[in-house]
Amino acid sequence: xxxxxxxxxxxxxxxxxxxxxxxxxxxxxxxxxxxxxxxxxxxxxxxxxxxxxxxxxxxxxxxxxxxxxxxxxxxxxxxxxxxxxxxxxxxxxxxxxxxxxxxxxxxxxxxxxxxxxxxxxxxxxxxx
Numbered sequence: 205x206x207x208x209x210x211x212x213x214x215x216x217x218x219x220x221x222x223x224x225x226x227x228x229x230x231x232x233x234x235x236x237x238x239x240x241x242x243x244x245x246x247x248x249x250x251x252x253x254x255x256x257x258x259x260x261x262x263x264x265x266x267x268x269x270x271x272x273x274x275x276x277x278x279x280x281x282x283x284x285x286x287x288x289x290x291x292x293x294x295x296x297x298x299x300x301x302x303x304x305x306x307x308x309x310x311x312x313x314x315x316x317x318x319x320x321x322x323x324x325x326x327x328x329x330x331x332x
Contacts, residue, residue: 210264213246213291217264226279227262228286237287246291263288 210217210227219225230241232255242250242258245267250258270276272286 209262210267211245211247211250211261212263212267212288215264215267217266222264226265228265228268228282230258230261230263232256232259237285240287244288244290246293 232238265279267288272282273279274281
């Protein structure tokens with residue numbers, strides 16, 4: 205089964221969970237294109253891998269624009285210059301899943317704490 209999961213940062217969609225999901229190998233023949241894929245997918249640890257290891261990683265169809273596909277309706281093949289969308293560290297509203305968790309709310313303490321006198325810490329416990 206080609207591509208068991210998507211290697212794009214924070215994606216990890218599995219082929220077993222989404223059987224119709226299209227997966228695309230990270231290309232290694234053109235080093236400049238490989239570099240663009242690695243940077244855009246947000247997994248810079250790939251730079252430490254051998255080309256054979258990199259080529260065994262896949263990116264799912266959700267990380268490409270419509271223009272990246274030879275036939276956008278079928279999404280079977282990428283154009284020769286296709287590159288995944290640049291990972292921005294956030295999820296765009298169009299890409300969020302319906303079951304996404306609500307955003308976390310950060311609460312800050314309202315009580316003000318006073319710094320206590322800690323000069324006793326520098327005093328020796330036993331006299332000389």
